[in-house]
Amino acid sequence: MLIVIPKETLSGERRASLVPDSVKKLVRAGADVSIEAGMGIAAGFSDSDYKEAGASINTDRQQLLASADIVLRLHKPTLAEVDLLKPGSTHISFLDPFNERELVEKMAAKNVSAISMEMIPRITRSQKMDALSSQANLAGYVMVLKAANALNRIFAMMMTPAGTLKPAKVFIIGAGVAGLQAIATAKRLGAKVTAFDTRDVVAEQVESLGAKFLKIDLGETGQTKEGYALALTPEQMELQKQGQKAEIAESDVVITTAQLFGRKPPVIVAADAVAAMKPGSVVVDMAAENGGNVEGSAPGETVVTENGVHIVGTGNWASDVPRDASQMYSSNLFNLVDEFWDEEAKTFALNFDNEIATGCVITHQGAVVNDVIKNHYNKTPQS
Template identity: 70%
Template sequence: MRLAIPRETHPGEDRASVTPDTVKKLVRLGADLAIESGAGAGAGFSDEAYAAEGASVVTDRDALLGSADMVLRLRKPELDEIAKLKSGCIHVSYLDPFNEHALIREFAAKSITAVSMEMIPRSTRSQKMDALSSQANLAGYMAVMLAATRLPRIFPMMMTPAGTLKPSKVFIIGAGVAGLQAIATAKRLGARVTAFDTRPVVAEQVQSLGGKFLEIDLGDTGQTADGYARELTPEQVEIQRQAQKAVIADSDVVITTAQVFGRKPPVLVTADMVAGMAPGSVVVDMAAETGGNVEGSVPDEVVDVGGVTIVGTGNLANLVARDATQMYASNMFNLVEDTWDKETGAFVLDMENDILPGCVITHAGAVVHPTIKDIIEGAS
């Protein structure tokens, strides 16, 4: 079975879907692996390193895609690239299936089996394949590092002959994977950390990391079966905003991590809250790319609003591309290995498997994921 690894072409994307180590493992499984020249360059992996582990390095992208039985990549493909794949090919990457309807329809029309890495079910067994979590971990870390470099003071308390410097106050909104990593990183740097999440169940996790959990009574919230925070009602969002207002005004750094999968994220930090922060304060909006949690944030830009720095830098995991590639490649390998048949040297699309039905979006000329199918048919 030929596995093809195309180079990522999205502007600024340095991550890749395989490392030399995972290439070695895939070849051991019996895969015929071909990788486009330069695919790992942004993450510091040379063509020679891949070739040394058994990959064929090719320069003809169209030929690579056309020969593939299975494509492993990070970003979703351009529409015109789907036509270059042969019927029956398995394509694995991020796909944004809730929003990319034209892309999903094209996969179905060309009889491509499309597997969405965002849709990996959240279960104990699938943790090793959960790319959203692995990349969110790094993004949470980087959000704190960006804030630390922009803040005109240090995070930890410091006692010196010239006087005592008080620790910075960091407020983190959202205690999912990214938020918990941000809490842990800010605490390691010596900051005083307060956090809030709509799921009271995570309060213990926040406290175990040394953070203070902000109690806000929002009524019934809970979480989805996959462990994600449920979308709040407009009334609940307003209660949250008002309860956070004083904490935000008293914070040196605010980091927002709240995203609703497949939909625009809620605005949690309004312009008047930003105006209430002291000059020199920093806000990092981790949801800026998808609509933003912060009024005034600009995707992929850092702006000054009344003396407050608002960081809207996106794709934060890409800032540590080598580690991000290592983690994503491991997720990808674990997904492939899970149903790989070593005797035939092929990936088996086992729809009785407890993971694949949740992330296979199209197969055999149709949209087969029930939720995505309903959304696309409803939008037609």
């Protein structure tokens, strides 16, 4: 069985889907592995590293994709790349299936088994495959460093003969995986940190990291069985905006991490809240690429407002630490392949009695088979 790893082509992407250590494990399990030349260079892995691990190096991308039994990658394929894939092959990547109906249905029509890394179920057994969490963890770290670099002052309190410098005030909105890592990183840098989340259940986690939890009475809120925050009503959204406005105005840094799975993220920081911040303050919008949490943010850019506030929306955060991000994503991919690897036959065999498969397999044997995605498509007919 041939497993191939193409080079990522998204502009600015530095991560590699598989690192040499994972290649070695797949080869040891009986797979043939072939990578596109230069696939790991931006992450710090040379072609010779992969050759030593047992992979072959291929310079012909089209031939590589066309020969694959399994394709492992970070980003979704293009429509043209789907045409190259073998019927009966398996494609594993982030796929954005809620918003990529044409792509998903083309993969079904080509009889490609498409596995979406976003859809790995959030259960204990699959934590080692949870790429959303592994990459969000690094994103939380990177966003704090971006903020520290853009801010016009230091994070930590400093006592000097010339006087005492007060610690920077950092306000983090959303205490999921990325938010909690952002809290921990900002605290390590010496900042005074406050955080808010619509789920009161995470207050203890926030406080255990040394941050203050901002309490805003929004009425009844909660989370899904997967641990995602439930969407707020328009009235609750307004209560949140008003309740956090004073904290935003007093903060040197605001980091937003609010995302709704499969849907456009909510705008939780309005322009008037940004306008009330001090000149030189920084806002980092984790969701800028998908629509934004902050009014005035722009995907892939840093915007400077009229009052001198920097709104950072550069996105693709984990790619800024590509070696570690690649190692973590590679481990997620290997653990997923290993879950369904038949050691005797040396093949990848999906088992739909396994709830991991029912959660993350989107297309199989010529059809869209994921119930969540099928229901979503039925509710939103194509125009």
